[in-house]
Amino acid sequence: MLNKSITALVLAALIAPTATAQQPTPSAPSNLERERTELDAVGLTPPTILSEGHTLAAGEIMALDFFGRSIYASEDQDAEIIGTIEDLVISPSGSIASVILDVGSYLGDPGRSIAVDFQILVPTEMPDGETRWVLETTPEALSAAPPFQRPQENAN
Structure with missing residues (x-):
């Protein structure tokens, strides 16, 4: 029973400063004057967390629209498709580190993926307004690239 009381007091002490910080008062410091929080450190400061949303800017693309896109060998109108995007590797900082390409059908080796x-990858604006993704490489370079193995595949 004593442990539950102590736990409740600790939780109350942790929650109380957060609750009062979220309710502005006439004497509350401005955003410039207030102490930085954990949310500030990662760039999620109220009210931007939920209220502002996001509108796609020029050059931005939705991840789901990126998956399945063809990758071309060059910018030429008649360039050969050398693979398709099947996944992304996101770094701990949140940026795209690598793109996983399925190059198997291009190389005649079903199921071959590389990172x-x-x-x-070079986004290229085509005359018809579509963006084409280009990886200037050769079939030999793709064949020599080590296959991408997902972490669960390494365990076997």
Whole structure:
């Protein structure tokens, strides 16, 4: 019983400062004057967490629209498709570290996936307004690339 009381007091002490900080008072410090919180440290400061939302800016793309996109060997109108995007690797900082490409059908090896640095994919605006993703490489380079293995595949 004593442990439950202590736990309740500790939780109340932790919650109380948060609750009062969320309810502005006439004497509450402005955003510039207040102490930085954990949310501030990761860029999620009230009220931007939920109230502002996001509108896609020029050049931004939704991840679901990115999956399945064809990757081309060059910017040429008749360039060959060398693979398709099947997954993304997100770094701890939240940026895209690598793109997982299915290159198997291009190489005649079903199920062959490789990881490429996201920075080497070049978005190219085509005359019809569509964005084409280009990876300037050769079939030999794709064949020589090590296959991408998901963590659960390494355990076997």
